[in-house]
Amino acid sequence: MYVSLNRNTSKWVVKKFEENHNHVLHLPEHSHLLKSHRMVSEAQAINIDIAADIGLSLKASHDLLSAQAGGKECLGFTREDQKNYLRTRRQRSLKFGESGALLGYFRNQAAQNPYFYYAVQLDKEDMITNIFWADHEMITDYALFGDSISFDTTFRTNKEYRPFALFAGFNHFRMTCIFGAALLYDETVESFEWLFKTFLHAMSGKKPITKGKRMQDNGTLIEPLNQTTEHLLSPKYSRSIIRID
Structure with a gap:
C-alpha cells in the first residue's frame, strides 16, 4: 500500500493498494504464535513466579499453564516468552x-x-x-x-x-x-x-x-x-x- 499526504485537505490518501499478499497468511489456529498476539498477563506471571520458586522446570510449568488455559493455543504465550519473562525477573533482582x-x-x-x-x-x-x-x-x-x-x-x-x-x-x-x-x-x-x-x-x-x-x-x-x-x-x-x- 502506498499513501501520500494531500496538503490541500491535510488528509492521507491511498494512492496504490495491492490486494495480493507476498507471503502465506497464518492460519487462525496459529495466530497465538504471532509476536503481536503474545503476552504474559499479570495473573499468568504470578503463576510462573510460583512455579519457578517451588523449583518446577520450565517445560513442566509451561505444560501446566497450558493445560489450565485449555491448550497451548489458548495460553497466549510460548515457552520462549516464559523463559524471557523469568530472565527479566532474574536480571531485575540481580540489579536491585x-x-x-x-x-x-x-x-x-x-x-x-x-x-x-x-x-x-x-x-x-x-x-x-x-x-x-x-x-x-x-x-x-x-x-x-x-x-x-x-x-x-x-x-x-x-x-x-x-x-x-x-x-x-x-x-x-x-x-x-x-x-x-x-x-x-x-x-x-x-x-x-x-x-x-x-x-x-x-x-x-x-x-x-x-x-x-x-x-x-x-x-x-x-x-x-x-x-x-x-x-x-x-x-x-x-x-x-x-x-x-
Missing part, C-alpha cells in the same frame, strides 16, 4: 537485590585496597548478569599455587538458584586456597567464557598448566578459547574437567 549490595561492598573494598579486583558483566540494557571478585590474598595465592586449580559451580546461593562459582586449589601444606569467586546469571558458554577471561585478566594472564579434558556442563560442551592451554580440574564430586583460557 543481593548483587546490588555486593557491588557496594566491592566498591568499598577497592577504595580501601587497590589490589582488590572485581568485574561486572552487563547486558545490552545495562542489567547486571555476572560478577567476579578476588582479593589481594587470593591473587597472591594463585601466583604461588595456581598451576593446578579446581572450578566448581554446584552451589546455588539463593531461591533464584544462581550459580556461585569458585576457583580453588591447594597450597604447599595441602590446605585449600580460594583464588576467586563469581556470582553467575547462568551456566551458559557465554557466561563461562566471560568468567574465564576475567579470571585470567585478574591473575595477570597466568594460566594453569594442569592438563585435562574438556568439560560438558549440563549437556553443553565448553570449547577452549584457544589451543595453548588445557585445563581446570574440577572437584572430585563434580567429576568434570574444564578448559579455560
